[in-house]
Amino acid sequence: MRKTRPGGRTARTRALVFAAVEALLEEKDPGAISMVEIAGKAGVAATSLYRRWGDARSLLTEVAVGALTREAPLPDTGSLREDLRAWARTIAATLSDPQKSIFFRVYVGAVPRSDKEAVGRARALRTRLQQIDAMLERARMRGEVNLNPLEVTDHLLAPLYMRALFGAPADADFAEGLVDYLLQGDHGAYVNVADVS
Amino acid sequence: MRKTRPGGRTARTRALVFAAVEALLEEKDPGAISMVEIAGKAGVAATSLYRRWGDARSLLTEVAVGALTREAPLPDTGSLREDLRAWARTIAATLSDPQKSIFFRVYVGAVPRSDKEAVGRARALRTRLQQIDAMLERARMRGEVNLNPLEVTDHLLAPLYMRALFGAPADADFAEGLVDYLLQGDHGAYVNVADVS
DNA sequence: TCCTTAATGCTAATTAATTTGCATTAGAGC
DNA sequence: GCTCTAATGCAAATTAATTAGCATTAAGGA
Known part of the structure; x- marks a missing residue:
């Protein structure tokens, strides 16, 4: 029953x-x-x-x-640089409307009340993290640079979302610049995805 | 009167x-x-x-x-790399206590209700931005790398604070790694501080 | 020290939020 | 269909939040 x-x-x-x-x-x-x-x-x-x-x-x-977990699928252009650039432009454009960052504000503004709740919040974002991982895996398969998802969240998503939270401008050029910056960095220290899941 | x-x-x-x-x-x-x-x-x-x-x-x-604007003064060790490392370690250590990120959560969770309020919020952080600028100016004077404050906020502060908001771990090694990453990047595109003030 | 009044305190009235108890509706298994 | 009961609705009771009106206190200038 x-x-x-x-x-x-x-x-x-x-x-x-x-x-x-x-x-x-x-x-x-x-x-x-x-x-x-x-x-x-x-x-x-x-x-x-x-x-x-x-x-x-x-x-x-x-x-x-x-709202945050029903975002559009990530780009798949055949080139990691172009995937990231397209995605970064989309995020920048989306967040340029203050109304669109409201869900993000609500999410981060709510303090996790228990470990159980904190786990639930993390799980909600894991899907997105896995999508990023898949995108990076495709790049690896093509013999492109070997990035890990946390590098993407730290150096691409963090600046974009942080600027949105503080009302600092983030246009397409800035978004693409972050990608270039990310793709020329040193990717020696690999941090496992499990750390954030 | x-x-x-x-x-x-x-x-x-x-x-x-x-x-x-x-x-x-x-x-x-x-x-x-x-x-x-x-x-x-x-x-x-x-x-x-x-x-x-x-x-x-x-x-x-x-x-x-x-609470956010009465933080301790920034380090001044005589070396930008060491200044940034020390500061990054401090931030990481501070934010590792969820209780300490509560002020940040309150700040970003509150949607600016008016342009006037948005301006007030931005002004509150300008002092900090000026302190960063002073630290970078000292480095310039010593003939070290020429960074601008937004690069620091985008690539050092953003990842640290974002990890705190999402409950992802950020230890001293990670914090120092961000500094190394920042100091080897391409600093061609200068973005004026006025953009964010 | 004395005056003026901004700032605060206090109580009652008002309004809004939340809970309780019971009646009603409609999934889901048979 | 029919049955059982989870999910919902509704109205009254309770509790909490907010406002209003007036009295009191104390900054700050003369």
């Missing part, structure tokens, strides 16, 4: 609620969004939200994680 | 409130800290807090900005 009923109504409610939260994030501060407000926009009873998510903060982070 | 009275009681109240907020941040989630709670711990009337800061979120960010 099943313990939960994830299909049908449950899924529909979840979709309605998530859409409502994303809509509300367009128009106001995450901290100013209440359960009652979400319930109203979603056409759902507020008590349902309290039962399923406990509080607004949990719901908000779940929505943020969802 | 004066319009405000910043001295005496006002300053004392402010100090009490800030201390209370910092103490509360030690023990619980930023989003779970209420004005009444802060008032209680500070021994101040809640109405005073509402009057001076409007809401908890504004107060919290003001405290976070304060």
Whole structure:
């Protein structure tokens, strides 16, 4: 006998609620969004939200994680440099709209409340890390430079996202410059992906 | 005739409130800290807090900005490489305690509500940027490598802080590795500090 | 020292958030 | 279909957050 009923109504409610939260994030501060407000926009009873998510903060982070992990697949142009350049340009363009970095803000703004929660947050990003790994593996197979995913996150993603958080400009040229910078660095010290998973 | 009275009681109240907020941040989630709670711990009337800061979120960010801008002065060892290494090690050690990254989380988690607020946030960090500039200027004067502050923030600070936000480990070796990486990069494209101020 | 009033304190009123208890609806297995 | 019950809805009760109004305190200039 099943313990939960994830299909049908449950899924529909979840979709309605998530859409409502994303809509509300367009128009106001995450901290100013209440359960009652979400319930109203979603056409759902507020008590349902309290039962399923406990509080607004949990719901908000779940929505943020969802948004961050349903990003487009990584480029596959046949050249690592071009893959990275295309991806970096996309990120820079996306983050240039302050509204788009809101999910990221919500994610990092929420302090992990427990080890269990911290693990869940990390797992949410592991998929993306694996996609990066696949892209790098393709490059290795082609005999191109041997990079590891953490080098990409440290030297390509970190500067882009950090600039977004601080409101510093990051245009396409800057994004491509990071790629060039990354591809000429010393890649001696290999750090295992397991460290971050 | 004066319009405000910043001295005496006002300053004392402010100090009490800030201390209370910092103490509360030690023990619980930023989003779970209420004005009444802060008032209680500070021994101040809640109405005073509402009057001076409007809401908890504004107060919290003001405290976070304060904490982030009263960091220790940068190293001055006579060698840029050693300056950067020492600083990077300090940051890595500091951020290894999740509690220490809480101010950073509060800062980035708060979405700037207006252009005016965004300017205020940027100004808060400008002092630090100027300190970095001074450190790099000393290196230039000694005939060492010519770096600009944004290269330091992009390639040294960004990876360290980003790892802290995502809970990825960042030890002293990693921190020093970033410095080596930074000092062997191509520093052709100079980006003016004004871009980020 | 005395005056003016900014800043704070205190209490009550108001408003919003959250919980509780029970009724209703609709997945999912048979 | 039929049954069981997870998931939801609804309304009342409770609790917490916020505002309003007035009294009190103390900075800071004269």
